[in-house]
Amino acid sequence: MQRVPDVSHVDLAAVFDVLPTPYAVLDTDLRFVAVNRAFLESSGRPRHELIGRLVFDVFPDNPDDPGTHATANLEASLRRVLRTGRPDTMPLQRYDVADPDGVFRPCWWSPVNAPVLDEAGRVVLLLHRTENVTRYVTERQAQRFDPGVDLYDDPEDRYRAEADLYVRGQELRAALTAEAVLVERLAGTVQVALQLSGAQSVAELTDIVIGSGLGVLGAGGGAVAVRTPEGDALELTLTDSLGERARRTFQRVPLGSPLPVAVAAATGEVVVLRDVEAALGFTPQMQEVVTSTGLGTWVSLPLQAAGRSVGGLTIGWRDPQDFTDRDFELMRAYAGQCAQSLAALQAHEQERRVAGEQRRLSEALQRSLLTAPFEPDHLQIAVRYLPAAAEAQIGGDWYDCFLPPSGTTTLVVGDVAGHDRDAAAAMGQVRNLLRGVSIALGEPPASVLAALDRAMHHLGVGVIATAVLAQVEQSPAEKAAGLRTLRWSNAGHPPPVLIAPDGTARLLQAQPDMLLGLDPDAERADHATALEPGSTVVLYTDGLVERRDAPLQDGLEWLRATLEQLHHLSAEELCDALLARLDGSPEDDVALLVLRAHPEDGPRPAEAGPQVLPPAAPGAAPPVVQP
The missing domain is CATH 3.30.450.40 (GAF domain)
Structure with missing residues (x-):
């Protein structure tokens, strides 16, 4: 005899929420009681706009095409279920839905309505299941004229x-x-x-x-x-x-x-x-x-x-x-x-x-x-890349660190919009273009990003990207005092985090400049802060802090507080511990770069590993590393 599995421990509400087909639960007054994620995505409405509201108030008839009788047909089906206590499968129904801007778009749906009965057999709730079959209907119509269409x-x-x-x-x-x-x-x-x-x-x-x-x-x-x-x-x-x-x-x-x-x-x-x-x-x-x-x-x-x-x-x-x-x-x-x-x-x-x-x-x-970073003397750099949970998609997130001829350690974390091979290819273009511009100009971060934006425009790199470009500088006076300067420019990216030697973490928040790829003439600004020995700089992409059901500021505060708790770890350990603190798998890719500034009045710490410099071009002198 086949053993029946024990499902008493299963969270049925969680199961309902992750069902891939759109479902909504209505009360007997035809008001929304519950909806699953698929319904939210299919309807284009947030949960708070649905719960407690009459279904026809949220989804009225298209005033420009009242002949579809969409609300009347749906209400008739729901009333039949209430009256008979039996499921009702509707024919394919045209029911136009308004976009957030109020413009109605033609939609076709395959609705099924079913009763939820109490122990006495009375209908206490209605289960509304629907699937958007607009593309299916459109192609069926096209097939009438083109028998060669393969659905x-x-x-x-x-x-x-x-x-x-x-x-x-x-x-x-x-x-x-x-x-x-x-x-x-x-x-x-x-x-x-x-x-x-x-x-x-x-x-x-x-x-x-x-x-x-x-x-x-x-x-x-x-x-x-x-x-x-x-x-x-x-x-x-x-x-x-x-x-x-x-x-x-x-x-x-x-x-x-x-x-x-x-x-x-x-x-x-x-x-x-x-x-x-x-x-x-x-x-x-x-x-x-x-x-x-x-x-x-x-x-x-x-x-x-x-x-x-x-x-x-x-x-x-x-x-x-x-x-x-x-x-x-x-x-x-x-x-x-x-x-x-x-x-x-x-x-x-x-x-x-x-x-x-x-x-x-x-x-x-x-x-x-996304290669392994170089390791300049008394600076430790650790990097991680974590793909999004959805099918381990690869997209446009990247990190980079390199040495221009001046020897100033340059750090980048950026994100090209998209989650496919086109985004990855565009990311490669932007990354390498940024490297070339930075090495050719030898200018501060804002000038480099402005030149990158102009180069993207003139070369036809038609993508939108965010990025933080940072440079670790050290004047002779700063070197004598054992200090460094972190200079950065932000093109629409989440702010870096600076962890002080005592473990206090703060967001390096400043008014971010425009994203890359929108306006080649946009003005960009540099920002600077002292980088004391023992300080840590954390650069990251938005997949680390953005959550669908929470404001971005909550994610930033979570990051700041978590870094304070982890400040005692080495750079490599901090990367792993921070990613382990994520609540489940990330919804977007995560690129992470951590820079630790070690004191210069002693040998390079063992935790930083051996010094590793980028290879010099054939016939060129080795780069001069400032920090």
Whole structure:
């Protein structure tokens, strides 16, 4: 007997919030009680604008297109659920939604409303589930004029396929009658359809189909046949009930095989073998099928989606069957659900493979630029890069440190907008351009950033970026006193943090200048502060302090307070400890650079490691390191 897992400890509110499909809970007055994150993202509204408000006050009809009757149709569905206590699936509904600026944009939705009942069977809440299928409807309309459109080449395949699943669900319900056996099969099929919509891989989908679905149809066993990428063969996953011999023999069959499942997949026709005699008369190869499985009656259906074959579904029974039209309608609807889920998953897996390749290329590019820092005498530099939690995306965050000919230690942390290979490539352009400008000019940070902005404009580097550029300076008088000066300029970036030798941390806040890439003539300012021996400077990107549900100032204060707690650690240890204090995985990439200024009246501390200088150009004199 299969063990039922104990889910009593599961936080169902947390599960509701992370469901990938938009859901909202309404009270019986049709006011919002709860919404999940997917609903917030789909609707474009913050949570505080929804909770406690009437649904139609938040989402009114488009005054320029009242003919859609969107609010009236939705209210009618919700009232039916309140009146009957049964779920109500609406047809695809055009329901335009206003942008934050008040402009309505055309939207199509696939809504389902369901009751939440108390112990007495009374409706106490309404569950509203909806999916934005605007792109799906748009492409369906385009397909009327262009039959060559393939719905599954677009990254939104899963959403469009899910909309198709609901249409298939409508067909499935229409195929059933009031007979008890069909009602039971419907209930089981709906459960299987829900499982199919949550499948994360083709292997998981086939497990659901053969493990749960075929039993719903009262079958003794069966198989899902998935067309190979080459298209010339089918890979079969068989139920355990068919036996090991059948699984070995029919694991893979050519598409041109005379077996019923191959014929169905190749021709798009349903193959029905009502008894052993019909099976053996179809092709001599069915003798091995009947012998190895013990099943004599077979129905094989094609699995098709968007006009293309993705495989076949074959179902077997031990005894002869007297199939009715309703039986075939049920099997076709079930095969349609399987085909849509399978096609969507194949498209999604292809998308993930492509995205994975792109991510690896971007990561290789970014890692090649985020090299280990040099270590000037009595200055220790530690760096870290932490990718965002979402699929470990690589983007435009970077750190850098280098020595211009003057020998002034130069530090940079910046962020080019974006989270893909284009952002990583643009980051490489900006980073290297900044290096060249700084080395060529030999000017303070503000002048370097201003020149970088002009160079980006004239060279057509069409990106927007933020950055902090800092230089560690030391005049002869400062060297005699054991002091240094930190000079920096801020182009729209979060402020650096300075930790004093006594552990007190403060934000080096000044009015930030304009972001890079907006105005090549923008004025930029330098700022300076004393850098005492034992001081630490922390530069970082916004992924360290920005949180979706909290103001930026809260994140900055968290950083300042945390650095005070960690000030006693070495630069390397401080980096690791600071990243470990993050509450979960970051929502954005994090680039981190920590500079520790050690006293110069003694040998270089052991914690700083050996001195490492950047390589000199061939034939050039070694750089003169000031600090």
